Amino acid sequence: GKGTYPHYMLKEVDEQPAVMRRLLTEYVDDAGQMKIDPAILKAIDDADRIYIVAAGTSYHAGLIGQSLFEKLAEKPVEVHVASEFGYHMPILSKKPFFIFLTQSGETADSRQVLVQTNRLGYPSLTITNSQGSTLSREANYTLLLHAGPEIAVASTKAYTAQIAVELFLAVALGRHTAIKAAQDFDVNHELALVATGMETLLSEKQAIEDFTTMYLKTTRNAFYIGRGEDYALSLEAALKLKEISYIQAEGFAAGELKHGTIALIEDGTPVMAFLTDAKTIDHTRGNLQEVRARGAKTLTIVSEDHAQAGDQVVLPNVNPLLAPLLGIIPGQLIAYYASLQRGYDVDQPRNLAKSVTVE
Ligand code: F6R
Numbered sequence: 001g002k003g004t005y006p007h008y009m010l011k012e013v014d015e016q017p018a019v020m021r022r023l024l025t026e027y028v029d030d031a032g033q034m035k036i037d038p039a040i041l042k043a044i045d046d047a048d049r050i051y052i053v054a055a056g057t058s059y060h061a062g063l064i065g066q067s068l069f070e071k072l073a074e075k076p077v078e079v080h081v082a083s084e085f086g087y088h089m090p091i092l093s094k095k096p097f098f099i100f101l102t103q104s105g106e107t108a109d110s111r112q113v114l115v116q117t118n119r120l121g122y123p124s125l126t127i128t129n130s131q132g133s134t135l136s137r138e139a140n141y142t143l144l145l146h147a148g149p150e151i152a153v154a155s156t157k158a159y160t161a162q163i164a165v166e167l168f169l170a171v172a173l174g175r176h177t178a179i180k181a182a183q184d185f186d187v188n189h190e191l192a193l194v195a196t197g198m199e200t201l202l203s204e205k206q207a208i209e210d211f212t213t214m215y216l217k218t219t220r221n222a223f224y225i226g227r228g229e230d231y232a233l234s235l236e237a238a239l240k241l242k243e244i245s246y247i248q249a250e251g252f253a254a255g256e257l258k259h260g261t262i263a264l265i266e267d268g269t270p271v272m273a274f275l276t277d278a279k280t281i282d283h284t285r286g287n288l289q290e291v292r293a294r295g296a297k298t299l300t301i302v303s304e305d306h307a308q309a310g311d312q313v314v315l316p317n318v319n320p321l322l323a324p325l326l327g328i329i330p331g332q333l334i335a336y337y338a339s340l341q342r343g344y345d346v347d348q349p350r351n352l353a354k355s356v357t358v359e
């Protein structure tokens with residue numbers, strides 16, 4: 001049940017620090033070694049490219065996973081939306097390895113791709129919250145999310161659990177092939193910091209609620225902007241907002257705004273920016289100035305190290321590769337409060353089902 005919580009979504013958002021800690025006990029031993037079947041590492045090592053296939057929020061977790069695999073394992077990765085990939089399959093590399101990210105393990109769009117890759121004889125791994133699910137049974141290997149049941153339609157703890165499991169896999173893979181970045185990455189330490197950082201953010205809900213009351217309660221549209229992983233984060237934060245508050249929200253690559261979309265900015269349009277990627281923070285701050293000059297109401301979500309006077313949501317410092325695990329928390333909370341304040345059913349939004357079993 002949801003206990004003392006008014007909604008499953010809020011309960012599941014609050015569970016995320018505990019899920020991070022549980023995942024550490026499931027996947028990492030005291031010496032910091034990953035507890036992952038070596039056969040999985042060998043199969044991925046034998047491949048020349050990882051293809052991550054997923055839908056919705058799981059697709060967004062795949063985008064974060066891409067940087068983890070590239071930076072910690074130096075492995076080329078492509079991330080694809082399942083419903084597109086299945087019918088417009090690109091020319092594949094010579095030795096592909098497929099990773100299916102799916103909370104439910106039952107998503108028809110993802111399954112139709114797995115049916116094809118099985119037919120073609122390509123090796124595959126399903127990362128899922130649901131042991132014994134269809135995609136788990138039909139792939140060669142499975143890694144579980146251990147997030148506990150996710151009841152709210154809007155996916156929250158499964159997203160952060162997916163990123164954590166991708167991290168474990170990327171580190172294990174990188175060490176398997178003697179990549180220094182993976183050898184040096186102290187998973188126990190870094191993910192424990194993330195769990196504590198999540199707790200800090202979750203204890204400061206009031207500021208998020210206040211911003212939401214001021215700028216999102218009646219708006220027609222809203223934008224999230226960022227670059228790189230902050231762009232991937234923007235896509236996920238915007239999806240959360242769309243699905244439960246029905247605000248037309250877009251996640252946008254901050255640098256692309258000026259190529260057309262900035263025309264949509266009016267007096268009062270909310271624009272939220274993720275600022276965790278050191279290389280691009282200054283540029284994105286410049287984009288914020290441009291939208292502010294056109295009347296936008298802005299919110300900055302910024303890593304502590306890069307915070308300046310006037311920044312609103314400060315994310316406790318963690319390893320920059322893991323900043324998305326913290327960045328998404330205010331995104332989830334903004335969606336929650338916007339839905340609540342607009343009088344909607346947070347856990348059961350219109351037109352949506354928890355698991356989408358039709359193509
Ligand atoms: C968004 C959401 C959906 C799912 C998508 C994939 O909050 O829940 O976008 O992420 O339908 O579902 P799974 O991960 O079960 O394959």
